[in-house]
Amino acid sequence: EVQLVESGGGLVQPGGSLRLSCAASGFTFSTFWMYWVRQTPGKGLEYVASIKEDGSEKYYVDSVKGRFTISRDNAKNSLYLQMSSLRDEDTAVYYCVRDFSSGWYLEYWGQGTLVTVSS
Amino acid sequence: EIVLTQSPATLSLSPGERATLSCRASQSVRNYLGWYQQKPGQAPRLLIYDISKRATGIPARFSGSGSATDFTLTISSLEPEDFAVYYCQQFTNWPLFGQGTKLEI
Numbered sequence: 001e002v003q004l005v006e007s008g009g010g011l012v013q014p015g016g017s018l019r020l021s022c023a024a025s026g027f028t029f030s031t032f033w034m035y036w037v038r039q040t041p042g043k044g045l046e047y048v049a050s051i052k053e054d055g056s057e058k059y060y061v062d063s064v065k066g067r068f069t070i071s072r073d074n075a076k077n078s079l080y081l082q083m084s085s086l087r088d089e090d091t092a093v094y095y096c097v098r099d100f101s102s103g104w105y106l107e108y109w110g111q112g113t114l115v116t117v118s119s
Numbered sequence: 120e121i122v123l124t125q126s127p128a129t130l131s132l133s134p135g136e137r138a139t140l141s142c143r144a145s146q147s148v149r150n151y152l153g154w155y156q157q158k159p160g161q162a163p164r165l166l167i168y169d170i171s172k173r174a175t176g177i178p179a180r181f182s183g184s185g186s187a188t189d190f191t192l193t194i195s196s197l198e199p200e201d202f203a204v205y206y207c208q209q210f211t212n213w214p215l216f217g218q219g220t221k222l223e224i
Contacts, residue, residue: 035214037214044206044216044217044218044219045163045206045208045216045219046216047213047214047215047216050213059212059213061213095162095163100165100168103210104151104153104168104169104210105151105153105165105168105208105210105214106155106163106165106208106214107165107174109162109163109164110162111161111162112162
């Protein structure tokens, strides 16, 4: 059974940093693209970042470029999102998501971790 | 950048009725159009991919259709567990979602 378990969310002040982690199990982690997707009541579902199977390619939505870094450790079956210079608008539930087997879609989602940016 | 517009924002129906949800793209998305279901407190679940293919374990009452810029998710006969929010999604350089349609009783 595929499982994705996020951790690391919480309350952080504007300008602060936070590191999200995602522990993956039930599939060969090193053979799938992985994503971070966030959700807010106002903006709905929003792609944040993605990383290739071997970590050689990384992509970000414009609003987080230069502030967020996605990474992975295939030996530990883990995905990470380092977030810095956090803003109020980064407040959201962050999901760790696995790519569909043939790409293009998001097949397995974690339960999400809430990040709240507030003073 | 492609924009996905879903309609209606809210759809009120009763169990047993047929639901038709629309997703319109601002430009052609080829065949890469998917649909997700999200229930309160849960993560989204992939229902449909490549416009009309059902994901693993998705009941046959869910079907997708359309082409180029206009797409439809149809639920043939609503079950109580189908009342949820539905999102369409396309993929050009990255996943992009519509704003959602809330299907309510």
